Amino acid sequence: MAEGESTFSKGRVEAFSDGVIAVIITIMVLDLKAPASAEPEALARLWPAFAIYVVSFAFVAIYWINHHALFALAKSVDAGLIWANNLLLMCLSLIPFATAYVAETDLAPFPTAVYGALQFACGASFFLSFEAIARARGAEAGFASIAKGQRRKNVFSLAVYAAATVLALFSPFAAIGLFALIGVIYVVPTLLR
Amino acid sequence: MAEGESTFSKGRVEAFSDGVIAVIITIMVLDLKAPASAEPEALARLWPAFAIYVVSFAFVAIYWINHHALFALAKSVDAGLIWANNLLLMCLSLIPFATAYVAETDLAPFPTAVYGALQFACGASFFLSFEAIARARGAEAGFASIAKGQRRKNVFSLAVYAAATVLALFSPFAAIGLFALIGVIYVVPTLLR
Amino acid sequence: MAEGESTFSKGRVEAFSDGVIAVIITIMVLDLKAPASAEPEALARLWPAFAIYVVSFAFVAIYWINHHALFALAKSVDAGLIWANNLLLMCLSLIPFATAYVAETDLAPFPTAVYGALQFACGASFFLSFEAIARARGAEAGFASIAKGQRRKNVFSLAVYAAATVLALFSPFAAIGLFALIGVIYVVPTLLR
Amino acid sequence: MAEGESTFSKGRVEAFSDGVIAVIITIMVLDLKAPASAEPEALARLWPAFAIYVVSFAFVAIYWINHHALFALAKSVDAGLIWANNLLLMCLSLIPFATAYVAETDLAPFPTAVYGALQFACGASFFLSFEAIARARGAEAGFASIAKGQRRKNVFSLAVYAAATVLALFSPFAAIGLFALIGVIYVVPTLLR
Numbered sequence: 001m002a003e004g005e006s007t008f009s010k011g012r013v014e015a016f017s018d019g020v021i022a023v024i025i026t027i028m029v030l031d032l033k034a035p036a037s038a039e040p041e042a043l044a045r046l047w048p049a050f051a052i053y054v055v056s057f058a059f060v061a062i063y064w065i066n067h068h069a070l071f072a073l074a075k076s077v078d079a080g081l082i083w084a085n086n087l088l089l090m091c092l093s094l095i096p097f098a099t100a101y102v103a104e105t106d107l108a109p110f111p112t113a114v115y116g117a118l119q120f121a122c123g124a125s126f127f128l129s130f131e132a133i134a135r136a137r138g139a140e141a142g143f144a145s146i147a148k149g150q151r152r153k154n155v156f157s158l159a160v161y162a163a164a165t166v167l168a169l170f171s172p173f174a175a176i177g178l179f180a181l182i183g184v185i186y187v188v189p190t191l192l193r
Numbered sequence: 194m195a196e197g198e199s200t201f202s203k204g205r206v207e208a209f210s211d212g213v214i215a216v217i218i219t220i221m222v223l224d225l226k227a228p229a230s231a232e233p234e235a236l237a238r239l240w241p242a243f244a245i246y247v248v249s250f251a252f253v254a255i256y257w258i259n260h261h262a263l264f265a266l267a268k269s270v271d272a273g274l275i276w277a278n279n280l281l282l283m284c285l286s287l288i289p290f291a292t293a294y295v296a297e298t299d300l301a302p303f304p305t306a307v308y309g310a311l312q313f314a315c316g317a318s319f320f321l322s323f324e325a326i327a328r329a330r331g332a333e334a335g336f337a338s339i340a341k342g343q344r345r346k347n348v349f350s351l352a353v354y355a356a357a358t359v360l361a362l363f364s365p366f367a368a369i370g371l372f373a374l375i376g377v378i379y380v381v382p383t384l385l386r
Numbered sequence: 387m388a389e390g391e392s393t394f395s396k397g398r399v400e401a402f403s404d405g406v407i408a409v410i411i412t413i414m415v416l417d418l419k420a421p422a423s424a425e426p427e428a429l430a431r432l433w434p435a436f437a438i439y440v441v442s443f444a445f446v447a448i449y450w451i452n453h454h455a456l457f458a459l460a461k462s463v464d465a466g467l468i469w470a471n472n473l474l475l476m477c478l479s480l481i482p483f484a485t486a487y488v489a490e491t492d493l494a495p496f497p498t499a500v501y502g503a504l505q506f507a508c509g510a511s512f513f514l515s516f517e518a519i520a521r522a523r524g525a526e527a528g529f530a531s532i533a534k535g536q537r538r539k540n541v542f543s544l545a546v547y548a549a550a551t552v553l554a555l556f557s558p559f560a561a562i563g564l565f566a567l568i569g570v571i572y573v574v575p576t577l578l579r
Numbered sequence: 580m581a582e583g584e585s586t587f588s589k590g591r592v593e594a595f596s597d598g599v600i601a602v603i604i605t606i607m608v609l610d611l612k613a614p615a616s617a618e619p620e621a622l623a624r625l626w627p628a629f630a631i632y633v634v635s636f637a638f639v640a641i642y643w644i645n646h647h648a649l650f651a652l653a654k655s656v657d658a659g660l661i662w663a664n665n666l667l668l669m670c671l672s673l674i675p676f677a678t679a680y681v682a683e684t685d686l687a688p689f690p691t692a693v694y695g696a697l698q699f700a701c702g703a704s705f706f707l708s709f710e711a712i713a714r715a716r717g718a719e720a721g722f723a724s725i726a727k728g729q730r731r732k733n734v735f736s737l738a739v740y741a742a743a744t745v746l747a748l749f750s751p752f753a754a755i756g757l758f759a760l761i762g763v764i765y766v767v768p769t770l771l772r
Contacts, residue, residue, distance in 0.1 A: 008261060009265065012211060012261055015207075015208060015594060016211045016214065018594050018595045019211050019214075019216070019408075019598050020215045020219050022215070022595055022599045022601070023216055023220065023598070023602055025668075025672075026599050026602040026606070027220065027222075027606065029603075029673065030223070032673075032676045034680035034683055035680065035683075035684075036683045038684040038685075038689050043680070043689075043690075054669070057665075061665045064595065065661055065665075068588070068661075069587075079258070079381045079382075082258055083254075083258075083380075086250075086257075086258075089218075090250050093218075093222045093250075096222070097225045098227075101227035101236070104227055104228075105229065106231075108231030110231050110233055110236075111231050111236075114236065187658075189658075201454060201458070202458065208400075208401060208404050212408030215598075216409055216412040217415070220416060275451055275454075276451075279443075279450075283440070286443075287415065287418075289415070290415065290420055293420035294421065297420055298423065301424030302424070303424050303429075304424050304429075307429065394647060395647070395651065398593055398597065398647055399647075401593075401597050402600065402601055405597050405598050405600075405601030409606065413606065413608075465644070465767045465768075468647075469644075472636075472643075475604075476633070479605055480611075482608070483611045483613055487622070490614075490615045491614075491617035492617075495617070496617050496622075497622075
């Protein structure tokens with residue numbers, strides 16, 4: 001068989017992921033309904049919906065930029081990476097749901113813990129994707145140090161997510177602070193450094 | 194006429210397919226509405242909707258990975274392939290509907306048979322797409338053995354889908370077992386082997 | 387200024403168009419709601435919605451394949467082509483609406499004429515896009531004969547659409563026959579021949 | 580580290596942006612519901628919804644063509660540009676909401692001012708994106724004159740948006756005239772000249 005047939009195309013996996021993430025990040029706007037009243041109060045009453053939208057958008061955007069950085073590391077794509085990536089996309093697609101759940105229950109403990117569990121699942125499937133890439137490049141000189149730094153960061157964030165998920169049951173606000181902390185750490189992907 | 198004008202672009206067909214599949218796989222999430230109550234029971238009541246979402250997502254993702262593998266075999270794209278592919282995309286776009294139909298009727302016989310018929314239609318249009326590619330590459334040395342293996346697999350899965358569609362009228366659970374079996378077979382595309 | 391900055395990228399215009407058409411062709415499925423009853427009659431009652439979906443999908447798919455063929459002719463992209471293309475995309479995005487309008491009013495005269503007018507608008511903006519491409523390639527040897535054939539086809543279909551729009555007010559069924567005729571003519575794009 | 584790992588891919592940022600803008604520009608059509616009556620009046624009653632759709636579509640299309648021109652100037656992509664771009668995409672995604680808000684309140688002063696503020700935010704994040712590109716190319720001979728012209732245009736339009744936002748509180752129609760003026764200026768991007 002020709003060599004071109006023995007591998008998946010990285011470009012197509014990226015394009016599919018971009019399409020899925022573009023839909024996820026955008027359809028949330030359908031939940032914002034323009035008020036029929038010109039009173040500023042009518043718009044102000046929508047602020048929780050706006051806050052959900054902005055937080056979800058930021059969260060998904062942070063994952064997109066890190067996904068971008070992650071796939072920049074991949075030299076080839078195998079079925080393992082595709083399925084880890086599909087799992088990541090499915091978890092990401094639930095972010096708007098989970099964000100709305102937390103907001104509509106006024107940051108109650110259980111919904112915030114559910115949010116934390118979803119964050120953990122997103123982080124874990126990101127980690128799985130990284131490991132699929134690392135497996136294929138493991139033998140390469142120079143890759144070991146990238147992998148070491150990235151693994152430390154991945155394990156750290158998973159541990160914080162797990163802790164925040166439990167903490168949410170007692171103090172949702174403290175848990176949300178931890179989620180924000182991880183968000184800030186990932187705003188600029190370190191994979192590229 | 195210049196040669197560049199005599200053929201369709203494979204890249205654009207892939208990009209269009211990726212876009213369509215990305216929308217299909219993602220808009221299903223619009224059916225998940227966050228509960229306004231923080232009680233765990235309120236979330237638990239959503240489990241059928243979650244199950245529909247996860248099953249549909251997995252099904253469409255399996256088709257995407259196989260679509261990817263299928264087009265990796267194509268060296269050129271003609272109108273026959275484009276229309277077989279459009280038919281496949283239309284069938285895939287009905288998967289969330291059919292999955293919801295089965296779930297909301299509690300796996301009743303008739304809806305499960307409809308689901309089987311749709312699976313058959315997806316499989317048949319995938320087969321048509323493969324045959325359009327095979328027609329263009331038929332004369333190539335080395336392609337015959339790929340084609341033989343793929344045809345055997347395609348015929349086998351169509352036969353199972355047809356059997357499961359009939360079986361569903363008597364035993365929906367047995368039929369669903371057959372659908373799952375085919376799903377597992379396609380999780381990693383053999384076209385690439 | 388570098389030459390690379392003096393022109394639009396054809397690839398991006400195609401990618402944007404593919405994205406828009408992928409969303410148009412897919413979101414229509416949101417109008418199909420799974421029945422909660424397992425009775426075959428409950429599914430059968432949805433047939434008008436299915437018919438709308440299939441007709442709209444086919445119509446948009448025919449435009450996509452012709453759009454693909456059209457842009458295969460373009461050697462460069464200018465602002466005129468981009469705006470003609472944007473107009474085409476906007477007209478196409480209204481196809482599901484117009485199809486539903488015709489179906490929900492049981493093929494009444496006025497809605498069928500509106501459908502014809504939209505078809506005319508789609509055809510006219512396709513024509514404008516072609517002319518923008520032809521302007522840029524006019525001087526090329528060999529292009530004149532392609533352009534002649536395409537213009538004849540475009541003018542013919544616009545004339546048929548105009549006639550069908552008027553005819554619809556008297557005999558919607560005859561008008562729909564004319565729409566189908568043009569559809570069949572465009573199933574395989576002749577631009578590529 | 581290999582050089583290929585030290586930078587983001589411009590193509591992926593463009594593809595992601597195209598996907599997001601394609602969804603934004605298209606999902607608005609979901610708000611158009613086909614009337615069940617064949618009376619022309621039933622369709623005519625939808626004209627405000629159509630007007631919102633056409634204006635939003637045109638607005639987003641103008642941004643897309645300018646985004647296209649903007650990224651044609653970029654030689655590389657850094658995290659600063661990606662985040663400015665994400666901000667622009669988020670602002671753009673709110674355009675359909677803001678357009679509907681203005682239309683449904685019959686062009687009342689406060690909603691029109693909100694619309695102006697959103698326009699300002701879109702313009703400002705476009706400006707930020709330009710500056711991120713200019714930073715990376717600042718030292719290049721020949722770029723200074725492009726940058727100078729573009730900056731003058733960006734500052735001018737931001738000033739007009741700010742003025743129109745305040746003016747809207749007193750005369751919404753005058754403000755809308757100013758919005759239209761800026762739209763006309765950007766229909767053909769000057770970045771490319």
